Amino acid sequence: MYEHDVLIIGGGLAGLRAGIEVTRHGVDVAVISKVHPVRSHSNAAQGGINAPLTDRGDEWEGHAYDTIKGSDFLADQDAVEIMSSEAGDAVIELERMGVIFSRGEDGRLGTRAFGGQKVARTFFVGAITGSALLHVLYEQSIKLGLGVYEEWFVTKLIMEDGVCRGVVAYDIKSGKLHTIKAKAVIMASGGSGRVFEPSTNALICTGDGLALAYRAGAPLMDMEMIQYHPTTLARTGILLSEAARGEGAYLLNSKGERFMEKYAPDYMELASRDVVSRSEQIEIDEGRGIDGNVHLDLRHLGRDYIEQRLGYLEEVSQEFLGISMAEEPVPVRPGMHYIMGGIKTDYNGATIVPGLYAAGECANVSVHGANRLGANSLLDTVVFGRRSAIHALEYIKSVESASKSEVDLKSEQVRLQSILDRPKGESIAKVREDMAVGMTKGIGVWRDQSSMEGALENLNNVKTRVPNVSVEDKGKVFNTNLLSALELEFMVDNAEAIVHGALMRKESRGAHFRTDMPERDDENWLKHTLVYKDDNSNTGVRTETSPVKITQWEPVKRVY
Amino acid sequence: MIVDLKIKRFDPSDSGGKTWWQEYSVDIHKDSTVLDALIQVREYEDTSLALRCACRASICGSCGMRVNGNAKLVCKTRVVEVAPDGEQIIVEPMGNQHVVKDLVISLDTFFDQIKRIKPYVQPDESPESGEYIASNESMENLLTSMNCIMCGVCVSDCTVLEVDSNFIGPAALAKAWRFVEDPRDSKKESRLSELNNEDGGIWDCTRCMKCVEVCPKGVSPMDRIMELRESAIESGNKNTPGYHHTESFYNSVKKHGRLDETRLAVDSAGITNVTRLLDLAPVGMKAMIKGKLPPILPHKSEDHKNVKKLYNKVEGEEK
Ligand SMILES: Cc1cc2nc3c(=O)[nH]c(=O)nc-3n(C[C@H](O)[C@H](O)[C@H](O)COP(=O)(O)OP(=O)(O)OC[C@H]3O[C@@H](n4cnc5c(N)ncnc54)[C@H](O)[C@@H]3O)c2cc1C
Numbered sequence: 029m030y031e032h033d034v035l036i037i038g039g040g041l042a043g044l045r046a047g048i049e050v051t052r053h054g055v056d057v058a059v060i061s062k063v064h065p066v067r068s069h070s071n072a073a074q075g076g077i078n079a080p081l082t083d084r085g086d087e088w089e090g091h092a093y094d095t096i097k098g099s100d101f102l103a104d105q106d107a108v109e110i111m112s113s114e115a116g117d118a119v120i121e122l123e124r125m126g127v128i129f130s131r132g133e134d135g136r137l138g139t140r141a142f143g144g145q146k147v148a149r150t151f152f153v154g155a156i157t158g159s160a161l162l163h164v165l166y167e168q169s170i171k172l173g174l175g176v177y178e179e180w181f182v183t184k185l186i187m188e189d190g191v192c193r194g195v196v197a198y199d200i201k202s203g204k205l206h207t208i209k210a211k212a213v214i215m216a217s218g219g220s221g222r223v224f225e226p227s228t229n230a231l232i233c234t235g236d237g238l239a240l241a242y243r244a245g246a247p248l249m250d251m252e253m254i255q256y257h258p259t260t261l262a263r264t265g266i267l268l269s270e271a272a273r274g275e276g277a278y279l280l281n282s283k284g285e286r287f288m289e290k291y292a293p294d295y296m297e298l299a300s301r302d303v304v305s306r307s308e309q310i311e312i313d314e315g316r317g318i319d320g321n322v323h324l325d326l327r328h329l330g331r332d333y334i335e336q337r338l339g340y341l342e343e344v345s346q347e348f349l350g351i352s353m354a355e356e357p358v359p360v361r362p363g364m365h366y367i368m369g370g371i372k373t374d375y376n377g378a379t380i381v382p383g384l385y386a387a388g389e390c391a392n393v394s395v396h397g398a399n400r401l402g403a404n405s406l407l408d409t410v411v412f413g414r415r416s417a418i419h420a421l422e423y424i425k426s427v428e429s430a431s432k433s434e435v436d437l438k439s440e441q442v443r444l445q446s447i448l449d450r451p452k453g454e455s456i457a458k459v460r461e462d463m464a465v466g467m468t469k470g471i472g473v474w475r476d477q478s479s480m481e482g483a484l485e486n487l488n489n490v491k492t493r494v495p496n497v498s499v500e501d502k503g504k505v506f507n508t509n510l511l512s513a514l515e516l517e518f519m520v521d522n523a524e525a526i527v528h529g530a531l532m533r534k535e536s537r538g539a540h541f542r543t544d545m546p547e548r549d550d551e552n553w554l555k556h557t558l559v560y561k562d563d564n565s566n567t568g569v570r571t572e573t574s575p576v577k578i579t580q581w582e583p584v585k586r587v588y
Numbered sequence: 589m590i591v592d593l594k595i596k597r598f599d600p601s602d603s604g605g606k607t608w609w610q611e612y613s614v615d616i617h618k619d620s621t622v623l624d625a626l627i628q629v630r631e632y633e634d635t636s637l638a639l640r641c642a643c644r645a646s647i648c649g650s651c652g653m654r655v656n657g658n659a660k661l662v663c664k665t666r667v668v669e670v671a672p673d674g675e676q677i678i679v680e681p682m683g684n685q686h687v688v689k690d691l692v693i694s695l696d697t698f699f700d701q702i703k704r705i706k707p708y709v710q711p712d713e714s715p716e717s718g719e720y721i722a723s724n725e726s727m728e729n730l731l732t733s734m735n736c737i738m739c740g741v742c743v744s745d746c747t748v749l750e751v752d753s754n755f756i757g758p759a760a761l762a763k764a765w766r767f768v769e770d771p772r773d774s775k776k777e778s779r780l781s782e783l784n785n786e787d788g789g790i791w792d793c794t795r796c797m798k799c800v801e802v803c804p805k806g807v808s809p810m811d812r813i814m815e816l817r818e819s820a821i822e823s824g825n826k827n828t829p830g831y832h833h834t835e836s837f838y839n840s841v842k843k844h845g846r847l848d849e850t851r852l853a854v855d856s857a858g859i860t861n862v863t864r865l866l867d868l869a870p871v872g873m874k875a876m877i878k879g880k881l882p883p884i885l886p887h888k889s890e891d892h893k894n895v896k897k898l899y900n901k902v903e904g905e906e907k
Pocket of ligand 1: 037038039040041042043060061062063064065068069070071072073074075076077078157158180181182183216217218219228229230236237267269365366387388389390402403404405406407409
């Protein structure tokens with residue numbers, strides 16, 4: 029059995045930022061991550077990180093309002109105020125840690141434009157911002173001596189008397205289960221992209237942390253809010269960052285028209301993501317697409333500019349489509365990208381489960397509401413990663429060390445063994461794919477009552493198959509087959525909360541666009557949806573709503 | 589499209605471990621990558637096959653493997669590139685690192701080497717407010733090395749590491765370059781002298797170019813190492829055989845218009861370094877027996893005046 033004061037699940041940006049904060053306070057902490065920290069999905073972020081830097085005339089209120097408008101007024105405004113006002117310091121701190129942000133003529137940090145914002149306030153490192161940030165936070169973690177359980181997989185949160193007291197985790201390289209006790213646990217386990225097919229997310233984004241918290245009694249909030257990114261590559265679903273449009277790329281239909289003129293005359297290609305994705309889908313559905321895609325055209329930017337500012341994008345387009353963006357337009361379409369929903373927390377990262385905090389993509393603070401602005405997620409990870417650490421540090425002051433009980437370890441050993449002992453059954457990959465295709469179909473760019481019910485029916489069918497999937501690899505070392513069985517169960521829990529959240533919300537707002545109820549309904553639905561796991565109910569869930577926190581911005585109609 | 593794969597397997601659970609080759613055929617889309625093919629195997633043909641992969645977009649650095657003998661990121665390698673006529677594709681774990689299972693290698697030594705170079709900026713002081721002021725060029729310059737995703741591909745195929753595991757290695761040295769070049773770092777001098785003096789440091793690279801060839805992100809580690817050598821010399825580190833070698837090479841060609849190899853060997857070792865010179869003696873003897881010993885006394889090339897002119901021209905341009 030291992031023991032720490034604070035245990036952080038996840039070595040991405042949110043987890044490392046939290047870990048750095050705790051280490052700075054001289055408190056015993058460890059990070060646990062199913063992949064080496066630099067392999068975390070944060071590295072995939074391309075475009076940048078938003079911050080209103082007040083020393084150059086920007087105002088945090090401007091960023092806060094753009095974020096709230098982007099969220100279709102579903103974000104909690106007190107949380108957004110905190111994020112926007114702390115953003116400047118957070119970005120400057122990253123620079124001082126060693127991030128090599130692009131600069132302007134004056135040698136100060138330079139910006140690029142991003143969607144849904146009238147001011148260019150996105151700070152960036154070429155088109156590898158996430159990777160550059162993640163590697164620098166990892167450098168700092170080395171400097172500070174932050175310990176990491178590398179390639180350890182959390183299978184369960186340990187709950188004692190309703191309080192979270194650590195985890196049971198599987199050491200992937202030895203195949204052994206261990207207890208790690210802690211006074212506080214910070215969940216920073218990232219998103220759930222693989223619940224959908226296709227998705228821009230890495231194969232490791234299986235919503236483990238959301239499911240772990242959900243099973244421990246924490247509600248998942250606004251899970252129906254799934255972001256479809258407007259520019260994902262044909263076939264593979266790999267992302268081409270919004271930075272392309274931020275730098276001036278056009279979206280064209282089969283007639284060569286910049287169709288955003290019709291849908292968002294002011295913002296054009298840089299309207300909010302949900303708006304651009306839906307516009308593309310209309311063009312495609314009405315027959316003005318190109319083999320199910322639209323074109324992203326960068327040719328007018330010129331090869332030098334593309335290579336200098338968007339080098340990684342050119343690399344991706346060359347590798348996966350064999351197309352140079354400087355010469356040809358790239359076929360793109362909307363694709364699942366981000367989950368705005370997540371474990372409900374307050375603006376200090378606290379969940380309703382004592383001892384359990386959450387930050388980053390797995391959490392819902394809520395700063396993204398019904399639609400996240402591009403480049404706000406990296407900001408979310410560092411601001412709330414830090415805050416959750418600070419508040420966990422406060423919390424543990426009055427907490428005794430955990431008990432020495434290993435009952436959870438024993439029950440997990442039995443559970444994992446029973447999975448290994450199953451007779452040959454269905455393929456995990458097939459069951460996942462059936463679930464994920466059904467989710468994309470039912471909870472897509474557009475949805476309506478019957479599509480969502482279809483997704484539920486599909487999911488219920490999938491659920492009956494999950495206990496029969498088999499693990500043929502019986503080995504101890506690096507048994508990824510066993511891990512994918514566990515990840516499948518996590519994804520199914522995510523899907524359950526998503527479908528129930530979606531069925532609850534009887535209006536259209538941000539990413540949740542119902543063709544059968546196309547209007548936003550502030551009177552009845554200026555609310556968060558909450559889904560709790562409930563094994564006593566016949567649906568398996570209990571649902572609730574909670575009010576949205578409005579501080580200074582009354583909801584108005586959202587036009588771009 | 590049918591893809592034929594031959595994969596090197598390793599099962600550690602047998603006492604001492606068991607290695608074997610296994611063949612698979614999978615049917616996948618014609619634009620697929622080698623990773624897509626491997627995933628297809630793992631998901632539907634043989635779920636016990638172990639490999640690491642995550643982002644599928646050549647940014648997380650998980651999926652380094654050897655494909656037909658060269659280390660690559662398999663997510664970045666299209667099947668048609670390596671098997672244009674439907675040849676069988678041979679996949680093995682990366683080299684120079686210990687195999688955990690099948691295509692999964694241990695990254696422990698890789699990250700230990702990274703930690704050796706103190707991989708974080710060490711500024712003297714922070715600005716009172718705001719960011720450090722630095723030119724965009726100086727930051728963009730660092731991008732070459734920031735593009736490194738620590739996939740370990742260069743380390744896998746490094747020919748020095750094959751024989752000397754103490755070599756810091758291409759990835760860690762490219763990382764060291766990033767801090768030496770970073771205008772915010774205040775430890776440039778001490779970093780350079782450590783890299784210069786350390787056993788396994790910058791002078792142990794043999795310039796075989798292999799890392800430049802295999803690096804999937806254009807980091808060109810060897811070029812970074814050469815730049816480190818230059819910077820080390822510029823900041824006064826002249827105590828290494830590497831430096832003496834460079835200097836002797838330079839002087840010899842300048843003076844004689846050709847290389848005086850005997851002199852080069854002696855100079856590189858250091859004329860007072862008796863042990864090293866004695867080490868060289870048997871090599872000299874063998875060379876003599878085979879008639880390969882270069883002339884003991886230097887002789888000038890006919891064109892040596894022109895060579896000198898070239899020197900003057902190039903050095904004039906540099907000034
Ligand atoms: C292609 C792409 C581009 C993007 N571009 C941008 C952008 O330009 N700007 C922006 O702001 N946002 C962007 N985003 C979103 C942003 O990158 C992510 O939301 C954010 O990085 C998530 O960080 P995180 O720390 O919460 O999680 P992650 O970085 O995903 O880290 C999760 C961690 O949890 C660990 N973990 C998960 N499950 C377990 C388990 N069971 N046991 C142990 N460990 C576990 C993982 O190992 C990992 O270390 C992009 C997203 C994608 C997919």
